[in-house]
Amino acid sequence: MNxxxxxxxxxxxxxxxxxxAFVWSLRSGQFDDLDGAASRVLFxxxxxxxxx
Amino acid sequence: MSLDxxxxxxxxxxxxxARGIDFAIDGxxxxxxxxxxxxxxxxxxxxxxxxxxxSNSRLALGWKDETLDPALAVEQLRRMxxxxxxxxxxxxxxxxxxxxxxxxxxxxxxxxxxxxxxxxSVSVWAGNASDITPETxxxxxxxxxxxxxxxxAFSGRPFFTSALGALKRRALNMDVPISLAIILALxxxxxxxxxxxxxxxxxxxxxxxxxxxxxRYLEQTMRQRTRAVAGNIAALRSPLAARVNPDGSVTQVPxxxxxADDIVxxxxxxxxxxxxxxxxxxxxxxxxxVTGETRQRSVGVGxxxxxxxxxxxxxxxxxxxxxxAGGFLDEIERLLENAASARSHFVGLAxxxxxxxxxxxHLTAAATLVGWLIAGKSAHDAIVxxxxxxxxxxxxxxxxxxxxxxxxxSGALFRSGVxxxxxxxxxxxxxxxxxxxxxxxxLTLPEPRVANARDFSGDLIERxxxxxxxxxxxxxxxxxxxxxxxxxxxxxxxxxGAGVAASIDNIETRLGSAAFCGxxxxxxxxxxxxxxxxxFYRRGDETAVFRVRxxxxxxxxxxxAALKARGFRVEIISGDSPAATRAVAETLGVAxxxxxxxxxxxxxxxxxxxxxxxKTLMVGDGFNDAPALAAAHASLSPVSAADVAQASADAVFLxxxxxxxxxxxxxxxxxxxxxxxxxxxxxxxxAIAVPLAISGLVTPLIAALAMSGSSLVxxxxxxxxxxxxxxxxxxxxxxxxxxxxxxxNAGAAA
Numbered sequence: 001m002n003x004x005x006x007x008x009x010x011x012x013x014x015x016x017x018x019x020x021a022f023v024w025s026l027r028s029g030q031f032d033d034l035d036g037a038a039s040r041v042l043f044x045x046x047x048x049x050x051x052x
Numbered sequence: 053m054s055l056d057x058x059x060x061x062x063x064x065x066x067x068x069x070a071r072g073i074d075f076a077i078d079g080x081x082x083x084x085x086x087x088x089x090x091x092x093x094x095x096x097x098x099x100x101x102x103x104x105x106x107s108n109s110r111l112a113l114g115w116k117d118e119t120l121d122p123a124l125a126v127e128q129l130r131r132m133x134x135x136x137x138x139x140x141x142x143x144x145x146x147x148x149x150x151x152x153x154x155x156x157x158x159x160x161x162x163x164x165x166x167x168x169x170x171x172x173s174v175s176v177w178a179g180n181a182s183d184i185t186p187e188t189x190x191x192x193x194x195x196x197x198x199x200x201x202x203x204x205a206f207s208g209r210p211f212f213t214s215a216l217g218a219l220k221r222r223a224l225n226m227d228v229p230i231s232l233a234i235i236l237a238l239x240x241x242x243x244x245x246x247x248x249x250x251x252x253x254x255x256x257x258x259x260x261x262x263x264x265x266x267x268r269y270l271e272q273t274m275r276q277r278t279r280a281v282a283g284n285i286a287a288l289r290s291p292l293a294a295r296v297n298p299d300g301s302v303t304q305v306p307x308x309x310x311x312a313d314d315i316v317x318x319x320x321x322x323x324x325x326x327x328x329x330x331x332x333x334x335x336x337x338x339x340x341x342v343t344g345e346t347r348q349r350s351v352g353v354g355x356x357x358x359x360x361x362x363x364x365x366x367x368x369x370x371x372x373x374x375x376x377a378g379g380f381l382d383e384i385e386r387l388l389e390n391a392a393s394a395r396s397h398f399v400g401l402a403x404x405x406x407x408x409x410x411x412x413x414h415l416t417a418a419a420t421l422v423g424w425l426i427a428g429k430s431a432h433d434a435i436v437x438x439x440x441x442x443x444x445x446x447x448x449x450x451x452x453x454x455x456x457x458x459x460x461x462s463g464a465l466f467r468s469g470v471x472x473x474x475x476x477x478x479x480x481x482x483x484x485x486x487x488x489x490x491x492x493x494x495l496t497l498p499e500p501r502v503a504n505a506r507d508f509s510g511d512l513i514e515r516x517x518x519x520x521x522x523x524x525x526x527x528x529x530x531x532x533x534x535x536x537x538x539x540x541x542x543x544x545x546x547x548x549g550a551g552v553a554a555s556i557d558n559i560e561t562r563l564g565s566a567a568f569c570g571x572x573x574x575x576x577x578x579x580x581x582x583x584x585x586x587x588f589y590r591r592g593d594e595t596a597v598f599r600v601r602x603x604x605x606x607x608x609x610x611x612x613a614a615l616k617a618r619g620f621r622v623e624i625i626s627g628d629s630p631a632a633t634r635a636v637a638e639t640l641g642v643a644x645x646x647x648x649x650x651x652x653x654x655x656x657x658x659x660x661x662x663x664x665x666x667k668t669l670m671v672g673d674g675f676n677d678a679p680a681l682a683a684a685h686a687s688l689s690p691v692s693a694a695d696v697a698q699a700s701a702d703a704v705f706l707x708x709x710x711x712x713x714x715x716x717x718x719x720x721x722x723x724x725x726x727x728x729x730x731x732x733x734x735x736x737x738x739a740i741a742v743p744l745a746i747s748g749l750v751t752p753l754i755a756a757l758a759m760s761g762s763s764l765v766x767x768x769x770x771x772x773x774x775x776x777x778x779x780x781x782x783x784x785x786x787x788x789x790x791x792x793x794x795x796x797n798a799g800a801a802a
Binding site for chain 1: 087106199
């Protein structure tokens, strides 16, 4: 069972990284315009500023 | 556009000198418009940021250069075929957006915690069945506690604050048993873990929070989406007003920026933007939006005019008046107050259910505790069982039963062009059995139309409509509507008060009054009847007399017939003359009608129907309908309605058709059926789970399965409200200025 000593922290850290990434994307306004984001991925110009 | 537009009131400025403005955009039809607009905006020198929000059809512009005039952007957009209107985020809307983000953060934390705790719990459940050592199990439980306690404290706040608020008012709402269950489940689990017991409920508590937050979040986004569309419509509807400055120059100003005593110029064919009195000019105005009367009123200096009314022939200067000062306005206001206070406090299905549910749950838990103590169990075991009852009866399914249907049903209504002001409107619509229609602007189209277009050849109509496009006169606009895509003729000239003329294929063509066209006015005599006006047309020997009048909405006859066939009682109450009302009522086959009704008469009729025990749905658009809309059991307004009417109505429908009224009733009844089914499912779930909990047989595994299972069943059932409601939007709705929000709503139903 010694394997738990590092497996559990790894599992928790990975989950926590996901949570932080989500909160960051929420803060940076990536959930403000879901319909637009779905179409923007198809545009070629990636030059516009990303933070809104 | 030679006039200046003053947008300074809408520009936001931050401390570092950055400026920004928001526009509501009309005319965005596909995603390609995003690039087109953003690139065009960035080409304007000085513009640093241009970002379209496609979900709610808005454009945010940012710049630093203080000399840049945002009116340039409006002009550029106009040339590209979009209508842009400056936009100020309503406080309610920004608060909603904030709350939605807060819920999403809570949801993320709850989801993260629930998944990780479940990982540990599944190990414990598997280990309990095989060979887990007590030490490992304790460690897993402590780890779970470490994750669950802070996560629940963070993500449970929406429930805790609401429950605390209810308790402070000495009331019980659904959030009280929810909060109690969360806190007790966590508290008991910590105590059990400390005593090295094999069972803990950390996972159940977190899953409960997670599921309930999903429901709350979806409800919030639905409300936000509706509010965004309503906000855009309000911005696009409110036109720019031409303010006459003291030096005589004219500036285009958003109507909201007109102060009392400002002088406003209203040209022929424009709607009067503010309430006020005329200081210069004479004209005829169409006041049907205020009184329901279709005949025009002659006005001169000193006459009072109301916002929303249509100016026909002469330019007017109007002195704006402070809000709520005037005979007619005061009367409406007084009636509105009475109606609002008289409106019975409607208690929704969810609230009625929770009023019964919460006390029953708490009493059952208490009875379980006392019962087991009497039966001779140890105090510890009795308490654990009682808490298990509280956890398992926690109204997860019940709390989702009604909101989940609200979300899917309002999404379906949204797609058929009905915007709800509040969730409870659905339940009130479902109860309605009598429908009272206003006539002008509700059964009829808000703008007059050519009534006898079918009598003439297509070519003639085409020429007349294109010629009419060069005129600002409301009657000419009605004629131009016959060919919405027709381009005006080059060299067409308008003689104010007479008509328009142009040379078409070298033949002089005229449109306007009889004298202007050189025709005999008596030719129109058989065509003249109550409420219709005539336009003469002449091109060489080709002549025509167009009758322009209020026409019924295209599907009014079928919709009324369908409503009657479904057993609704239909009545018409109009402020227009009794004769005009009778004509419409006879066309539609409505036996009960009342013409010449004042606002108070309308309210009185609704009160009489109420006294008969009927639940009324009032459909009206006018200023004069506002008190009736507030007094009715449920109410609906077309999007062209006066602002007061829209504010008093439970919902607003878009487009030129009457069908959304029938659709709203149909969907609401389906929704109510599903709500009742859902409450039934929740009751059945409890009927099975509660005896198990009372007898002490519930383990954390059973609790987790039963609670999430019932929530999923209820939510799945609610999704049926959205099935078959996926009507695509009609061109009419697009014309009515409906922004792009209703396009894809798959997310709202998910």
